[in-house]
Amino acid sequence: MLISGINSYKTNTARPVFRSSSREYFDPKLMQTNRTWGNIATTTWMFRQDLDWEKFTKFAYKNFINCKYVNTCSLACSDGSEAYSFIISALEKLPKGAYRKFIPLTAIDRDFEIIHSARQGKINLSTGDIGRINMISGFRHNKYFINKQPALNVSNDRFLEQCNAYEVNPDLRNKVIFKRANLLNYLASLKDSGNSIVFCRNVTPYLSMDNLFDLANTAGRVLKKGSLIVFGEFDKHSGILDFIDVKGFEQCMDYVFRKM
Ligand SMILES: C[S@@+](CC[C@H](N)C(=O)[O-])C[C@H]1O[C@@H](n2cnc3c(N)ncnc32)[C@H](O)[C@@H]1O
Numbered sequence: 001m002l003i004s005g006i007n008s009y010k011t012n013t014a015r016p017v018f019r020s021s022s023r024e025y026f027d028p029k030l031m032q033t034n035r036t037w038g039n040i041a042t043t044t045w046m047f048r049q050d051l052d053w054e055k056f057t058k059f060a061y062k063n064f065i066n067c068k069y070v071n072t073c074s075l076a077c078s079d080g081s082e083a084y085s086f087i088i089s090a091l092e093k094l095p096k097g098a099y100r101k102f103i104p105l106t107a108i109d110r111d112f113e114i115i116h117s118a119r120q121g122k123i124n125l126s127t128g129d130i131g132r133i134n135m136i137s138g139f140r141h142n143k144y145f146i147n148k149q150p151a152l153n154v155s156n157d158r159f160l161e162q163c164n165a166y167e168v169n170p171d172l173r174n175k176v177i178f179k180r181a182n183l184l185n186y187l188a189s190l191k192d193s194g195n196s197i198v199f200c201r202n203v204t205p206y207l208s209m210d211n212l213f214d215l216a217n218t219a220g221r222v223l224k225k226g227s228l229i230v231f232g233e234f235d236k237h238s239g240i241l242d243f244i245d246v247k248g249f250e251q252c253m254d255y256v257f258r259k260m
Contacts, residue, residue, distance in 0.1 A: 020045045020124050020163075021079040021114065023154055033208035035237060040206045042114050044078035046125065047085045047132040048202070050233035051255060054136065057089040059253060060197060060228065061098060070101050071196040075183035076203035077107035080118040081129070083176045084168070086199070088144060092136050102197070104174075108181040113154050115180045121173040124151050124163040144172050184211055187218050194226035194259070201232035201255070204240045212238055220247030223259045231255045 024041045031038035047053050064070045074083045083105050090099035109115050117123075125133075125145060133141040145166035152165035179186075183200065190196065198219070204212055219229055232255055235241055241255070249257035 020081045020126065020129055021154070023114070025111065030206070030208055033210070035205040040111075042078045042109075042111060044081045044202075046081045046129040047089075047136065048082070048232065051201075051230065052253070053085055053089045054093050056230070056253060056256060057086065057093050059256070060102075061090075061094050063226065063228065063252075063258070064101065064195060067195040068101060069195065071190070071192065072102045072105045072199075073186070073190070073196070074105060074107040074199040074201075075186060076200065076206075077109050077118070077178070078111075079114055079123050080107055080168070080176060080178065081123070082199055082201060083107040084123075084144070084172060087172060087175050088133065089136060092138075104177050106177045106179065108179045108183065108186050110180065110182050112180055115178050117152060117154050118176075118178045121168045121170070122152055122165055123168055124165050126163045144169050184214055184218065187215065187222060190222050192222055192224050192227055194224040196223060196227040198223065198227070198229045200229055200235075202234035204231070204235045204238035207238065212240060216240060216244055216247050219244070220249070220259075225259050227259045228252070229257050229259075231257070 021042045021044050024039060027038050027040060029038070030040075060070070072086070074086075077083055087099065087103065087105060090102055107118070123145065130141050133144065137143065146169055147167045149165045151163040183203065187198065190198075200215070200219075204215065207215060223229060229244070229249065231241060231244075235255070244257055245251070248260050250260050252258050
C-alpha cells in the first residue's frame with residue numbers, strides 16, 4: 001500500500017457509512033484556513049443523491065446538443081464514483097452512442113492513494129451503491145463492476161456497512177483518465193469554448209478562503225457561455241452557492257450553474 005505525503009488523520013468516531021470511499025487525511029497547512037480545520041475526507045458514493053443524475057444527464061445532452069465534444073471533468077473525484085455515475089447515466093439514459101461526446105472524462109484529485117487505486121481500476125461498493133447502480137441500469141451492475149472481492153482498505157478507510165471491492169469493467173474504466181492534481185491548477189489551465197462540464201462537488205469546504213475565491217474567479221474567467229459547473233450539497237457550507245452568480249453563472253437545476 002502506498003503512503004501519501006500527507007499525514008494520516010485518525011479519529012475514533014465511527015459513523016454509518018453507505019459509501020464507496022470514506023477515508024480521511026489531514027493537511028496542517030489548512031488547519032487555520034479552511035472550514036474543516038485541515039481535515040479532508042474522500043467520502044463519496046455512486047449516484048450521490050444530491051444530484052438528480054438522470055435529469056442532469058438529459059439536461060447536459062440538450063445543453064450541448066450542437067457540440068461534437070464536451071470537455072467533461074470531475075475535479076476532486078475521490079475514487080471515481082462521480083465520474084462513473086455520470087458515464088453510466090449517459091450510457092443508460094441517452095440515445096445510443098450519445099455518451100461518446102462526453103468521453104474521455106478527466107478525473108482529478110489531490111490525494112495520491114485514492115488516485116492510485118482508481119487508476120488500478122478498483123473500487124469499493126456498498127450494498128447501497130449496488131442498489132443505486134441497479135436502479136439506473138435495470139439490475140445490471142455486473143455489466144460495469146466485476147469480480148467481487150473483500151473490501152479494499154486504501155488507508156484508514158472506515159466501513160460500517162458491508163463494502164466489497166470490485167474491478168471496474170475495462171469498458172467503463174477506459175472512459176476515464178485519472179490524474180493527481182490540484183483542482184485550482186487544473187481549472188486555471190482548462191481551455192474552454194463553452195463546451196465544458198466541470199463537476200466540482202462536495203469539495204469547497206476543504207479549500208482555504210483564498211482558494212475558494214480563487215476557484216470562483218477562475219471559473220468565471222475560464223468557463224465560457226454555455227459551460228456548466230456542478231456543485232453538491234456539502235458545498236452549501238463554503239458559501240460558494242450564494243455568490244457564484246456574481247461570476248456570471250445562472251442556476252439551472254439544484255447545484256447546477258451555467259455560464260451566461
Ligand atoms: C468529499 S470528497 C468529494 C468526492 C466527490 N466529488 C463527490 O461529490 O462525491 C472531496 C475530495 O476532494 C479532494 N480534494 C480536496 N482538496 C482538493 C484540491 N485542492 N484539489 C483536488 N482535490 C481536492 C479530496 O482528496 C477528496 O477526495
